[in-house]
Amino acid sequence: xxxxxxxxxxxxxxxxxxxxxxxxxxxxxxxxxxxxxxxxxxxxxxxxxxxxxxxxxxxxxxxxxxxxxxxxxxxxxxxxxxxxxxxxxxxxxxxxxxxxxxxxxxxxxxxxxxxxxxxxxxxxxxxxxxxxxxxxxxxxxxxxxxxxxxxxxxxxxxxxxxxxxxxxxxxxxxxxxxxxxxxxxxxxxxxxxxxxxxxxxxxxxxxxxxxxxxxxxxxxxxxxxxxxxxxxxxxxxxxxxxxxxxxxxxxxxxxxxxxxxxxxxxxxxxxxxxxxxxxx
Numbered sequence: 672x673x674x675x676x677x678x679x680x681x682x683x684x685x686x687x688x689x690x691x692x693x694x695x696x697x698x699x700x701x702x703x704x705x706x707x708x709x710x711x712x713x714x715x716x717x718x719x720x721x722x723x724x725x726x727x728x729x730x731x732x733x734x735x736x737x738x739x740x741x742x743x744x745x746x747x748x749x750x751x752x753x754x755x756x757x758x759x760x761x762x763x764x765x766x767x768x769x770x771x772x773x774x775x776x777x778x779x780x781x782x783x784x785x786x787x788x789x790x791x792x793x794x795x796x797x798x799x800x801x802x803x804x805x806x807x808x809x810x811x812x813x814x815x816x817x818x819x820x821x822x823x824x825x826x827x828x829x830x831x832x833x834x835x836x837x838x839x840x841x842x843x844x845x846x847x848x849x850x851x852x853x854x855x856x857x858x859x860x861x862x863x864x865x866x867x868x869x870x871x872x873x874x875x876x877x878x879x880x881x882x883x884x885x886x887x888x889x890x891x892x893x894x895x896x897x898x899x900x901x902x903x904x905x906x907x908x909x910x911x912x913x914x915x916x917x918x919x920x921x922x923x924x925x926x927x928x929x930x931x932x933x934x935x936x937x938x939x940x941x942x943x944x945x946x947x948x949x950x951x
Contacts, residue, residue, distance in 0.1 A: 734833035736763025
């Protein structure tokens with residue numbers, strides 16, 4: 672009897688898995704050579720269900736894809752499938768390793784840590800090469816995606832160093848219009864991303880349709896203070912943004928509630944498609 676229950680469970684599980692795979696497009700892992708980084712890099716591309724190549728779609732780029740792509744994929748797929756988010760193409764950029772992550776997502780060497788205390792952790796070997804990564808993203812990735820798909824608008828999702836990079840990078844390019852910044856490391860190098868925004872705020876003011884989603888936990892006072900300063904800058908210069916603060920989360924756990932709230936906010940004006948009209 673016990674073995675029969677196991678067999679029935681496994682049959683049920685594989686039947687469910689087969690049905691799920693038939694209705695959910697697989698993630699395509701695409702290799703491209705980056706002249707900026709002088710290396711092969713991988714892009715993870717997930718098309719929405721019922722994808723039509725004749726249609727134009729929003730493209731959402733997920734930094735730190737090895738950690739956040741699958742989570743984002745599940746949440747985005749659910750919101751799209753039930754008519755609460757416009758169909759979008761999800762693109763992940765994974766890091767080859769943690770040292771390259773730190774090196775590629777930071778624009779300088781930081782002499783302070785997240786608490787504002789002196790540190791020697793950041794060196795020329797593990798930080799300060801983000802200009803090359805920015806060129807890879809802004810010139811190579813966006814160009815590749817524009818050639819492969821019909822794009823309505825680009826968005827980017829970044830957490831921690833990814834959020835810091837995305838914010839700083841918003842002053843270097845003009846093709847990404849939506850920025851989802853989850854607990855961005857604004858503390859890095861005494862707030863250099865914040866200083867970059869202040870210095871180049873006119874570049875953002877000239878752009879139509881730009882919107883920032885800010886989400887952060889408030890456990891690290893140094894970072895929370897800088898997030899409040901960023902919001903004040905946006906208020907002063909009429910830069911569109913939506914702000915979420917989480918008092919019972921930490922730097923690692925905040926990613927889930929932030930994504931849920933931001934995706935819900937993005938779809939708040941979309942009328943739910945009746946279930947019987949959703950194509951299977």
